[in-house]
Amino acid sequence: MAVTDEAITKIKDMIISGKLSAGDRLPPEKELSEKLGLSRSSLREAVKALEIIRVLDVRRGDGTYVTSLEPQLLSEAMTFIVDLHQDKSILDIFAVRRILEPAAAAIAATRITPEQITALRATMENINDETSVESLVDHDLVFHELITAAADNSYLASVLNALSSSTVRARIWRGLTQEKAVDRTLAEHTAIIEALERGDADLAKSLLTVHISGVEHWLRQAL
Amino acid sequence: MAVTDEAITKIKDMIISGKLSAGDRLPPEKELSEKLGLSRSSLREAVKALEIIRVLDVRRGDGTYVTSLEPQLLSEAMTFIVDLHQDKSILDIFAVRRILEPAAAAIAATRITPEQITALRATMENINDETSVESLVDHDLVFHELITAAADNSYLASVLNALSSSTVRARIWRGLTQEKAVDRTLAEHTAIIEALERGDADLAKSLLTVHISGVEHWLRQAL
DNA sequence: GCATCATAAACATCCGACCATTAGACTTGC
DNA sequence: GCAAGTCTAATGGTCGGATGTTTATGATGC
Missing domain, CATH: 1.10.10.10 (Winged helix-like DNA-binding domain superfamily/Winged helix DNA-binding domain)
Structure with missing residues (x-):
């Protein structure tokens, strides 16, 4: 050596x-x-x-x-690596997300705070057809990070955040805007927020599965 | 910069x-x-x-x-990082495993090959009360890696393998042997193999959840 | 055709010099 | 006594070059 x-x-x-x-x-x-x-x-x-x-x-x-060796730092390191892998098999990465994120949402539904609900709603404001892709990506990032954060498991959040880095998201949102699918995505976000607010873990989980699967389906035909 | x-x-x-x-x-x-x-x-x-x-x-x-940038390489990099984090919050890491591994087992149940079943059974042979901790760790590693591999998603396998590196496993098995819990662990492994062989995704998923939760429970009281 | 050897290319390591930045001690002025 | 500014030593940042080690490759001889 x-x-x-x-x-x-x-x-x-x-x-x-x-x-x-x-x-x-x-x-x-x-x-x-x-x-x-x-x-x-x-x-x-x-x-x-x-x-x-x-x-x-x-x-x-x-x-x-x-360093503090906090889980969040794992996310940064993983993101760096995942960014380099993303083109190889983005569908496989999505499959992992489809497992983790609904599970995270189910946990989040049981313990999300009113403040976090408010923050989630805030990500939906000021979004319309003219919103730039960059801005959409930012809001989407915050939306999903808030959910994973509400699940209160730093490692879960780290892995999820790394698997859906802003680089990955950017390419997807570019496709979504072209497909005029922004409205649908936002409607799904709204439904997810409501399920979380009612503490309906089962529904939140299913909604997340549907949400991610929808993007996955679009990706599958786009590739 | x-x-x-x-x-x-x-x-x-x-x-x-x-x-x-x-x-x-x-x-x-x-x-x-x-x-x-x-x-x-x-x-x-x-x-x-x-x-x-x-x-x-x-x-x-x-x-x-x-490099080839294959997902497996992501695992190596992640393992290196996770090894350094393990003491911080091993329970959080276990929670992520409890989400991912049952899901992986469910997928594996639908597509596992007879050869993979045979390989799984092989990990159970020559194990008894005198088997060293190192050997137990090796067999356990192979057992779980075979399941994640059967799920046929390299990223899923990479993340899972990194989250349960041999360093982490070693400490746990040391505890398990002290607690005389080796028999129970092996019995659970056997049940999992049978569920996979019958293609019973639902049972395989539940068995994995129980299996991991059991270790998690032991860990929780040990810490 | 094959084994052996010589050569060059490329990485591995080390050294020593000097620059840039920072923390902390120190000085100054009030 | 305290606040602000200043100075200095410690520490990382960068560089260029010298030399060692390993590998791939082509030449050589059989």
Whole structure:
């Protein structure tokens, strides 16, 4: 194994074993490189790799720290990866979403707060036929993130958010607007909000399944 | 943004835009660094970061290539990340598994092949009270991977495999053996195989839910 | 045709220098 | 005493080049 990979493994192990905890500061690059027995250049490659997957947080002029390792950071790292995979088999990704998101909605229905309902309704305002694709994507992102957030499981939210990154959504919404399917999508969103508000987990789950399947169906014929 | 991060973004964009496709070879480090306007050292940090998330494949003495970007590679990258998160909220991770794996089993029940059934049974052989924890973990890994593989959705399998990495499993099995719960776990595995063999999707789904919930329950009281 | 070897290309590693930024100590002025 | 500004040491960011190691490839000889 290359020295850089060894360094990555060593740092990873230090975190898993608890020698390094969330928020801890690593020794300066020069010192750590000597300790691990490699050059600063090679160590920096290792640190950069761990930085991109949100394990380390490098602050210039200050030092390098272990991130909070919160689930949300998993989402960022996963999104980066999924963005690169999306063209390969977007339908497979959608199939996973179709499993997770209805389940998330069912959980959300049992514990969503009035404030979250209000926030959901807010995503529906000021949307009409002239709304730009970018704006539609933004609202759609917030809508679905609010639902997954209401399910109160950060990992569930992370995986879902990564699987439906804004890059993926953008391409889909572009298609939806061309197909004049925006109205239908918004109507489904409205129905979902109402089900959540009534605490009807079963209906919310089914509505989400229908909602996602609809987009999936459009995708299937568009490809 | 630092030059290294710019390089990461540029390479990523080249892949997303299609200028670089799976299997393509990148220009030599020296040439690419000049093209992107940064030093070779900095470029190498970018390449290393993309290598660890399985986007680039660096072959010493040969060159650097874009990986196949197959879903399985997503799993490797995700596993690396999840390993670092596991202590934070393993119960949340289990909750996601409890959603995904029963759904995967239901799909698997409709399309599993006799060969896959045979392979599943094979994971049950030679297991008894003296079997080491490491061996139990291995068999358990194969058992669940076979089910997710039978569902025939690489992304579903990738996410599931990452969420139940061997590191996570190892700790759980250590607990299970202490609790003398190995027999029960194996009995549940047997029941799942039979349901899959009969093509009973509904039962397979429920059995998986029960199976995972059982472990979840043990975990909840152990923590 | 096949095995062996020589060569060049490409990545791996290291070193040392210098730049840019930051946190924190310090000074200043009130 | 306190607030604002300043200075400095620590730390990461970037670079260029030198050298080692591995691999692919073509030449060579049989």
